[in-house]
Amino acid sequence: MYGSLPSAIQSRYGFQGCLATLDLGGESINPTADALVPSNFVVNGCEDKEDRCTLDMCSNGGLCEEKWSGPTCNCDMTSYTGPTCEQESISYDFGPGRGIILFTYPSDRRIDTHRDSIAFGFITADPDAILMRIDSSRSTDFLNVELVRQSFDFSCARNYLDAFGQCLFRFYKNLYKKYWFGRNMMFYDFFQYDGKLRSTYNMGRKEHVIGELARRVNDRMYHVVRLTRSGPNSTLQIDNWDLIEKFPFGAHEPSVFNDQTYIHVGGRWRHERADIHRPFRVKISAFLRRQQKQ
Numbered sequence: 215m216y217g218s219l220p221s222a223i224q225s226r227y228g229f230q231g232c233l234a235t236l237d238l239g240g241e242s243i244n245p246t247a248d249a250l251v252p253s254n255f256v257v258n259g260c261e262d263k264e265d266r267c268t269l270d271m272c273s274n275g276g277l278c279e280e281k282w283s284g285p286t287c288n289c290d291m292t293s294y295t296g297p298t299c300e301q302e303s304i305s306y307d308f309g310p311g312r313g314i315i316l317f318t319y320p321s322d323r324r325i326d327t328h329r330d331s332i333a334f335g336f337i338t339a340d341p342d343a344i345l346m347r348i349d350s351s352r353s354t355d356f357l358n359v360e361l362v363r364q365s366f367d368f369s370c371a372r373n374y375l376d377a378f379g380q381c382l383f384r385f386y387k388n389l390y391k392k393y394w395f396g397r398n399m400m401f402y403d404f405f406q407y408d409g410k411l412r413s414t415y416n417m418g419r420k421e422h423v424i425g426e427l428a429r430r431v432n433d434r435m436y437h438v439v440r441l442t443r444s445g446p447n448s449t450l451q452i453d454n455w456d457l458i459e460k461f462p463f464g465a466h467e468p469s470v471f472n473d474q475t476y477i478h479v480g481g482r483w484r485h486e487r488a489d490i491h492r493p494f495r496v497k498i499s500a501f502l503r504r505q506q507k508q
């Protein structure tokens with residue numbers, strides 16, 4: 215029956231739920247008594263479902279969704295799996311021999327996306343490496359997730375401004391450790407703070423950066439990354455830490471990732487050199503990526 219419906223309202227599944235006060239052409243009808251083809255799956259009465267989502271139903275940040283058959287856990291953005299998102303997913307070890315997973319979309323499936331959602335879990339001690347990257351073959355659009363030694367978020371200490379307002383000594387905001395010796399002296403300990411996670415992306419005009427600069431993630435602990443890009447905007451969350459949001463200024467920021475072609479996991483494959491750029495020694499699990507077409 216569903217196959218004969220107009221394409222605009224076609225569905226593989228019939229309606230599942232409760233309908234009340236069904237009125238057709240000003241007349242109330244009884245779907246069970248008036249049906250030309252009665253169905254055992256349609257019964258009178260709408261009883262409230264007893265099984266409902268509770269706060270602790272899904273583990274590891276899984277989302278509980280109320281379905282007609284009862285509550286189910288959506289584990290998509292958790293890196294875990296199983297009925298309640300409690301099982302670790304399949305994982306991949308990138309050892310000292312250096313390896314990479316490179317997926318190339320077939321030429322007829324290289325879509326343009328307005329929104330991308332990415333989630334994966336990882337364990338590493340590496341301070342500086344590319345975790346994953348999406349590239350285009352016909353544009354300069356890309357999305358990169360990496361560990362970095364330093365942030366590019368420059369700032370300038372007031373004490374280091376000269377008479378013209380020029381910065382005499384730049385430092386990396388949020389990544390320094392301050393020691394005060396007297397009034398004006400500071401000592402910055404950069405490299406204690408490597409292993410920060412950030413994402414950079416460019417949809418055609420300029421590069422945007424979003425990063426969790428407050429904490430290191432190369433501590434050999436299991437971390438889960440959730441990254442969404444929607445047009446030029448993005449959100450990033452690691453584990454249950456604070457959600458970080460990025461809303462770049464500019465009304466004319468391009469919002470479409472054109473012609474997604476390559477997904478690199480564990481480094482960046484450089485076609486022209488046939489080598490892996492900034493490889494990653496890591497265990498990565500449950501790599502999930504969702505696209506939303508333009």
Ligand SMILES: [Ca+2]
Pocket residue numbers: 353355417418468469470471472
């Ligand atoms: Ca673009």
